[in-house]
Amino acid sequence: MSELITADLVDLDLSADTKEAAARSLAERMVEAGRVTDLDGFLADVAAREEQMPTGLDGGIGIPHCRSAHVTEPTLAFGRSAARIDFGAADGPADLIFLIAAPAGADSDHLTILSSLARQLMNADFTDALRSADQPEQVAALIRGEQPVAAEPAAAEPAAGEPAAAEPAPAEPAAPDSAVSSDASQTASEPVAPFRIVAVTSCPTGIAHTYMAAESLENAAREAGVALVVETQGSAGFDKLPAATIAAADAVVFAHDVEVREKARFAGKPTVDVGVKAAINRPAELIAEARGKAARGEIAAPADGAAEGSAPMDADGAAGDRFGTRLRKWLMTGVSYMVPFVAAGGLLIALAFAIGGYEIASAKSVADHFVWTETSSWAALLFQIGSAAFTFLVPVLAGYIAYGMADRPGLVPGFVGGYIATTIKAGFLGGLVAGLIAGAVVMAIQRFKVPASLRGIMPVVVIPLVSSAIVGVLMFVVIGKPIASAQEAMTDWLNGLSGANAIGLGVLLGLMMCFDLGGPVNKVAYAFATGGIAVSDPSTGSLKIMAAVMAAGMVPPLAMALATTVRGRLFTKTERENGKAAWVLGASFISEGAIPFAAADPLRVIPSSMVGGAVTGALSMAFDCTLRAPHGGIFVVPLIGQPFLYLLAIVAGTVVSTGLVVFLKGLRKTAEPGATGQTGGGAATGGTTEDESKVAVAV
Numbered sequence: 001m002s003e004l005i006t007a008d009l010v011d012l013d014l015s016a017d018t019k020e021a022a023a024r025s026l027a028e029r030m031v032e033a034g035r036v037t038d039l040d041g042f043l044a045d046v047a048a049r050e051e052q053m054p055t056g057l058d059g060g061i062g063i064p065h066c067r068s069a070h071v072t073e074p075t076l077a078f079g080r081s082a083a084r085i086d087f088g089a090a091d092g093p094a095d096l097i098f099l100i101a102a103p104a105g106a107d108s109d110h111l112t113i114l115s116s117l118a119r120q121l122m123n124a125d126f127t128d129a130l131r132s133a134d135q136p137e138q139v140a141a142l143i144r145g146e147q148p149v150a151a152e153p154a155a156a157e158p159a160a161g162e163p164a165a166a167e168p169a170p171a172e173p174a175a176p177d178s179a180v181s182s183d184a185s186q187t188a189s190e191p192v193a194p195f196r197i198v199a200v201t202s203c204p205t206g207i208a209h210t211y212m213a214a215e216s217l218e219n220a221a222r223e224a225g226v227a228l229v230v231e232t233q234g235s236a237g238f239d240k241l242p243a244a245t246i247a248a249a250d251a252v253v254f255a256h257d258v259e260v261r262e263k264a265r266f267a268g269k270p271t272v273d274v275g276v277k278a279a280i281n282r283p284a285e286l287i288a289e290a291r292g293k294a295a296r297g298e299i300a301a302p303a304d305g306a307a308e309g310s311a312p313m314d315a316d317g318a319a320g321d322r323f324g325t326r327l328r329k330w331l332m333t334g335v336s337y338m339v340p341f342v343a344a345g346g347l348l349i350a351l352a353f354a355i356g357g358y359e360i361a362s363a364k365s366v367a368d369h370f371v372w373t374e375t376s377s378w379a380a381l382l383f384q385i386g387s388a389a390f391t392f393l394v395p396v397l398a399g400y401i402a403y404g405m406a407d408r409p410g411l412v413p414g415f416v417g418g419y420i421a422t423t424i425k426a427g428f429l430g431g432l433v434a435g436l437i438a439g440a441v442v443m444a445i446q447r448f449k450v451p452a453s454l455r456g457i458m459p460v461v462v463i464p465l466v467s468s469a470i471v472g473v474l475m476f477v478v479i480g481k482p483i484a485s486a487q488e489a490m491t492d493w494l495n496g497l498s499g500a501n502a503i504g505l506g507v508l509l510g511l512m513m514c515f516d517l518g519g520p521v522n523k524v525a526y527a528f529a530t531g532g533i534a535v536s537d538p539s540t541g542s543l544k545i546m547a548a549v550m551a552a553g554m555v556p557p558l559a560m561a562l563a564t565t566v567r568g569r570l571f572t573k574t575e576r577e578n579g580k581a582a583w584v585l586g587a588s589f590i591s592e593g594a595i596p597f598a599a600a601d602p603l604r605v606i607p608s609s610m611v612g613g614a615v616t617g618a619l620s621m622a623f624d625c626t627l628r629a630p631h632g633g634i635f636v637v638p639l640i641g642q643p644f645l646y647l648l649a650i651v652a653g654t655v656v657s658t659g660l661v662v663f664l665k666g667l668r669k670t671a672e673p674g675a676t677g678q679t680g681g682g683a684a685t686g687g688t689t690e691d692e693s694k695v696a697v698a699v
Contacts, residue, residue: 004117005076005143008033010136014079014097019050022085023064026077026099036101038070040574044599045070046099053203053257054088057212058281061121062087065100075101076117078139080131090281096130117143119215122280194227197290198246199253200260202233203276213255213279220283228287233261240265251290255279263407267459270294297449299458333404334435335527338397341389342530342630348386350629350639355379393531394418394428398435405439406446409459413438413467420475427487428531434475441467493541502544502621509545510552510617510653514609517556518592525549530630543626547640550589551625551650552617554633556609557586557593558650559657563665566658570665575600586654589633604664612657619649 016022030036045068077099084093203209214230221228251270270293356379363380398418402410417434512525529549532542564579585593626641
C-alpha cells in the first residue's frame with residue numbers, strides 16, 4: 001500500500017487566495033504524482049462536495065475532500081497559507097489546507113488511514129506541529145504518524161460497543177475531621193454509574209467530518225465524565241453498536257448530514273439531532289443538551305432548541321437563513337420521492353396515448369376486459385397502470401415532506417393528509433400544505449414530556465393516531481376547501497394564459513431550469529410542471545408548461561456539446577470529451593450533463609445557459625407546444641403537440657447559448673496574453689494549455 005502523503009505533496013508556501021485556486025494547486029501535485037488521472041474531473045468532484053457543505057473547521061483548518069473516479073489511490077496533499085483562505089469556517093479563514101482524495105471504490109485499509117488523520121486534526125498539538133514544521137519531509141512524516149507529536153498520551157479509542165471511559169474527578173484534599181473523612185471514604189467506595197450516551201456521526205463522503213465529529217464528541221465526553229460510544233457511519237462501512245449498548249444508553253446524539261442508517265434502533269430515547277459540524281464545533285453543548293433532555297424526559301425532540309425545531313442538516317447553520325433553508329430541504333425531500341412516480345406514470349400514460357390515441361382514457365377496466373391480441377387492450381393496460389402510479393403522487397409528496405421534517409413518525413399523517421387532498425380535489429397545493437402540517441404536528445407532539453413507561457409506544461401508536469386525527473380534521477373541515485379553490489383558480493389561470501403572459505412564464509421557467517442545472521431552483525420549476533400534469537385530465541396550460549420546462553432543461557448540455565464541437569480550442573481536453581457525452585444527456589433531458597462545464601467556468605457557462613433556456617421556454621409557450629410525458633427528451637417527440645416547432649425552439653435556445661459561451665470564453669482567451677505581459681497572437685493559437693485550464697476554474 002502506497003504512502004498516503006509524500007514530501008512532493010506538501011506545499012509550505014501555498015500562494016492561492018481562494019479555495020478553488022488552493023484545491024487546483026494541491027490537485028496538480030496529485031496529478032504529477034500519478035494519483036489523479038483527470039485534473040478537471042477531480043476538481044469538479046471537489047467542487048460538488050464543497051457545495052453540499054463548507055469544509056472549513058474552527059482552528060484555521062480547511063479540508064476539501066471527495067470520493068472520485070479520477071483518483072487512483074487514497075491521497076492527501078497539504079498546503080500552508082500565510083495569507084489564509086476562506087473555507088467557510090465560523091471563526092475565519094484557514095492556514096492549514098488538507099486536500100483529501102479517495103477513489104470511488106477505496107478499500108477499507110486506506111479509508112481507515114484517512115479516518116485516523118481526521119481524528120488527529122482535533123489534536124491541537126498535531127496542528128501546532130504542522131504550523132511550526134519547516135521541511136516538507138517533516139510534515140509528511142507527521143501526517144503519516146512516523147514523527148511523534150509532543151503531547152499528552154491520548155486515551156485509547158474504544159472499540160465498537162465500548163464507551164469511552166470517563167476520567168475520574170480530581171481528588172479532594174483530605175479533611176482534618178476524621179468523621180468527615182470516614183463519610184467521604186464510604187461515599188467514594190460506592191460505585192456511581194456514569195451517564196451513558198450513544199452517538200452516530202456521518203457526512204456525505206464519510207471520509208473526514210464523520211471521524212472528526214466522533215473524536216470531538218469522545219474528547220468532550222471524557223472531560224464531562226460521561227460514558228460515550230460512537231458509531232461512525234463512514235466510507236469504510238460501519239460496525240453497528242450492540243443492542244445492549246443502545247438499550248443501556250440514557251440519551252442519543254445524531255451528528256449527521258446524510259440519513260442515519262437503521263435509525264429505528266435508537267427509537268424511544270432522548271435525542272439530540274444536529275448537523276455533523278455541530279459535533280465538531282460545540283460537542284460539550286451537545287452532551288449537556290442530551291443530559292438535559294434525559295432529565296426532562298423528552299424523546300426525539302428537534303435538534304438545537306426545541307422552540308425552533310431545527311432540521312438535522314441545518315442545526316448549525318446561520319440563524320438568518322435557517323427556516324428558509326429547512327423549508328427548501330423539506331419540500332425537496334417530498335419532490336425527490338414523488339418524481340419517480342411522475343416519471344413512471346407519465347411515460348406509461350404517454351406511451352398508451354401513442355399506441356391507442358387519447359380516447360384510450362375512457363376504456364373499460366382491463367381487469368374486466370382484456371384481449372391479448374388487441375393493441376387497444378395493451379394501450380388501455382398501460383394507461384391504467386400509469387394512472388395507478390399517478391394516484392400516489394400527492395400522498396407521496398405530502399408523506400415525504402412530513403418525513404423530511406419529523407422522520408418516520410411523519411409518514412402516516414403525511415400520507416393521510418395527502419390522500420385527503422386528492423379526495424377534496426386540493427391537488428398539488430393541498431399535498432404541499434398537508435405535508436407541512438403533518439410534519440409540524442408531529443414535531444409539536446414530540447416536544448411533550450412523556451413518562452418513561454410510554455416512550456416505547458409513542459412512535460408506533462400515540463404519534464400516528466393523534467397526528468393523523470389532527471391533520472384529517474384540518475384538511476377535511478378547516479383548510480381543505482380554500483386550498484381546493486386556490487388550486488382551481490390556478491388551473492383556470494394557466495388555461496387562460498396567452499400572448500405575452502404565456503411567453504413571460506416561459507422565460508421565467510427557462511431561467512429557473514438553467515440556473516443550477518438539477519439543483520433546488522431547477523427542481524422547483526420541474527415540480528411545478530409535473531404537478532400540473534399529475535392528474536387524470538391535465539389542462540392545456542399545464543401541458544404547455546411541461547413542454548417549456550423540458551425543452552429549456554435540454555438546452556445547457558446541448559449547448560455545451562455544440563460549443564465544444566465548433567470551438568474546441570476554447571475547452572480543455574476533458575471538457576471536449578464531456579461534450580461528446582453531453583449530446584446524449586441533453587437529448588435525454590438530463591440537465592446535469594452541463595455541470596462539469598459550469599463547475600469549471602460558472603461565470604460564463606451559467607449565464608449563457610440561462611439566456612438560451614429563456615429563449616427556448618418563451619418560444620415553446622409562443623408556439624403552443626404541449627407535452628403529456630414528464631420526461632424523455634427527444635425520445636417522446638411523437639407525444640408532443642407541435643413537434644417541429646418544439647424542436648425549433650430547442651435548436652434556437654441551443655444556438656443562442658452556444659454563441660454566448662463561445663463569445664465569453666473568447667474574450668477570456670483574448671485577455672490572457674495582455675494579462676501575462678505577452679504580445680502578439682501566439683498565446684491564442686494552438687491547443688488548450690494547462691494555464692488556460694487553470695483560468696477556467698479560478699475565475
